[in-house]
Amino acid sequence: MTTVNPLTDGTGAATILMSPDRSSARPESAPAATEFTTRIAVGLIGMLFASLLAILNEQVTAAAMADIQGALLIGHDDGTWLTALFEAANVATMAFAPWFGVTFTLKRFTMGAVLATMLFGLLCPLATNPAMLYVLRILQGIAGGCLPPMLIIVALRYLPAKFKLYGLAGYALTATFGPALGTPLAALWTEFVDWRMAFWQVVPLGVLCCIAIQKGLPADTAKLERFRSFNWIGFVTGFPAFAMLVTGLLQGDRLDWFGSELICAMFGGGALLLVIFLVNEWFQPVPFFKLQLLARRNFAHGLATLLGTVTLLVGLAAIPGQSLAAIHGYRPLQTAPLSLLLAVPLLVTLPLTSAFLNTRRADHRWVIATGLSLMFGTCVMGSFMTSDWIRNNFYLLQSLQIVAQPMVIMSILMGVTTGLPPTEGPFASAMFNTVKTFSAAIATALIQAMGTAREHFHSNMLVDQLGNRTAAMSSGVYGHDALGQLAHRVHEQALVLTFADLYRVMACVAIALLFLVPVLPVRIFPPWSTTPSSK
Structure with missing residues (x-):
């Protein structure tokens, strides 16, 4: 096996502690080293909670959307825009938040x-019409999209090498633990408290975040002079590009994909602007995305694997709840135990995985392969589901994810960030978070499109198989009640076959990611280990 020093780019070339500019641009000095103290730790916890706040705000409102639509008298079609516009603004913001964070100071x-997220959360339930609510959700999506990228930057900048992986485990909580809490919290607010709490829950956590960040993080000096070299072309092309593509993905299934002029415009315009954005970023002295980082094999593997892993995470989280709701009529309160079974143990398995990867004996390639194998096993077992499956049948599948998800996510984070100097942290954060959230939109669109297509296919096949019973039905052998029951059974079986097919699609994604493991990544060592001979 090939091994490399963690301070190299994965090809053996030493990492140059340069500025975020290209080599022809004037270098920026690296941030001054800050001694890690209890006060800094408090600030980091505040940043972790801020990132978690953004994820919970997104997931809880999505899980409680049916109750929100009912309370505000918003129809289903109008309600889908609440989610699509929020996600579009959220994804588009993540690409540019690190630049603004460095400019105005992370603190x-x-x-x-956080304050903006709290304000718009307070105002959302008070909206008097759908248009006002759309605007508030877009603004809240922008505010929330600023938070997760900050956590990686802070972890790379302030954490000592020995603790960097534990800090990244905190970030991994936002990708695993946070989404798993969405359904239980939505059930708590809508069933026992008030639907408005789906928006207002951010207030108490936001206050704690602000106190911890204010007390803990050092007060840096703002670098407003960076606006003199602001990448306007990148901003005016990248922001609408991501927003249009995400909107097209999330509205595509409802509007019949390329049969809709709106969806064609979203994809066509978004793709064109994205190409212009990426070309500009390659030649831009001070880019938002430093595409040259993709020359590092582990960084490229991390982003490629992240795309598929997020698809797996979204699929394996969505299929149990959606199938139970569609087939048996489960409400969020009844599916909450499945999410809690995954969420709570992650608080233990994530740190344990970090501790294992923080040893020199651990090879992150074997760890990620093991995690992907467990995800593949989950998908294979799920593909045998039947109409008799209830919540208890999914417990084993969820249990495997308790071990699999930390293995995959932590290995990806280790491969992407090991060897990155703090000056390149903002670029890695921008690219990593944008890919993560954009992948979630792709996964949602894939599940919707595949679900609709396969349900229609299985419904048609089942109806065709029942064609030989037409004469008996028309002669009166079956009454109206029997026909209704038969139609229900056909629909139910079509749904079961559809969700089983979705598990098979997820299994194919896991296999594809496994094939990448022996090809792209190279052996790396923990951040504290500077040379292969270090003890």
């Missing part, structure tokens, strides 16, 4: 974003 920028 001020994060606190401002």
Whole structure:
């Protein structure tokens, strides 16, 4: 096996501690080293909670959307725009938040974003019409999108090498633990408290975040002079590009994909702007995305694997709840135990996985392969589901994810960030978070499109198989009640076959990711280990 020093780019070339500019641009000095103290730890916890706040705000409102639509008298079609516009603004913001965070200082920028998220959360339930609510959700999506990227930057900048992986485990909580809490919290607010709490829950956590960040993180000096070299072309092409593509993905299934002029415009315009954005970023002295980082094999593997892993995470989280709701009529309260079974143990398995990867004996390639194999096993077992499956039948599948998800996510984070100097942290954060959230939109669109297509296919096949019973039905052998029951059974079986097919699609994704493991990544060592001979 090939091994490399963790301070190299994966090809053996030493990492140059340069500025975020290209080599022809004037270098920026690296941030001054800050001694890690209890006060800094408090600030980091505040940043972790801020990132978690953004994820919970997104997931809880999505899980409680049916109750929100009912309370505000919003129809289903109008309600889908609440989610699509929020996600579009959220994804588009993540690409540019690190630049603004460095410019206005991480401390001020994060606190401002938390306060904005709280304000718009308070106002959303008070909206008097759908248009006002759309605007508030877009603004809240922008504010929330500023928060997760800050956590990686802060972890790379302030954490000592020995603790960097534990800090990244905190970030991994936002990708695993946070989404798993969405359904239980939505059930708590809508069933026992008030639907408005789906929006207002961010307030108490936001106050704690601001106090911890204010007390803990050092007060840096704002670098407003960076606006003199602001990448306007990248901003005016990248922001609408991501927003249009995400909107097209999330509305495509409902509007019949390329049969809709709106969806064609979203994809066509978004793709064109994205190409212009990426070309500009390659030649831009001070880019938002430093595409040259993709020359590092582990970084490229991390982003490629992240795309598939997020698809797996979204699929394996969505299929049990959606199948139980569609087939047996489960409400969020009844599916909450499945999510809690996954969420609570992650608080233990994530740190344990980090501790294992923080040893020199651990090879992150074997760890990620093991995690992907467990995900593949989950998909294979799920593909045998029947109409008799209830919540208890999914417990074993969820249990495997308790071990699999930390293995995959932590290995990806280790491969992407090991060897990155703090000056390149903002670029890695921008690219990693944008790919993560954009992948979630792709996964949602894939599940919707595949679900609709396969349900129609299985419904038609089942009806065709029942064609020989037409004469008996028309002669009166079956009454109206029997026909209704038969139609229900056909629909139910079509749904079961559809969700089983979705598990098979997820299994194919896991296999594809496994094939990448022996090809792209190279052996790396923990951040504290500077040379292969270090003890």
